Amino acid sequence: MWRLPEGAHPVLTDEGGAILSERTGRWAYLTPTASAAAMLLLASTSQEEAAGRFAERYGIGVGQAAADVRTVAEALAAQGLALGGQPAARARRHRWRWPS
16 A cells, blocks of 8 residues: 655645655655646555556556556655555664764
């Protein structure tokens, strides 16, 4: 199941959208079709289901829809803005040490 990690705040519409990462303090802006893919990924139980719904919505082939949805999912995951079924990573706490 695809989802956003803790600390990621989506503002998604059919006209486009963005996702704010609390971790980095940056916004990732999405085109209207990327925003639609993200909304379908969040509402679906699998990437395949999201791709099927994306194909139906835009009247394109399932293969092209699967590639488009996968591209959005991978791009957001690469930015740390999506999780593909794994539990959210816990923030690592670093202990400060005096320099030697």
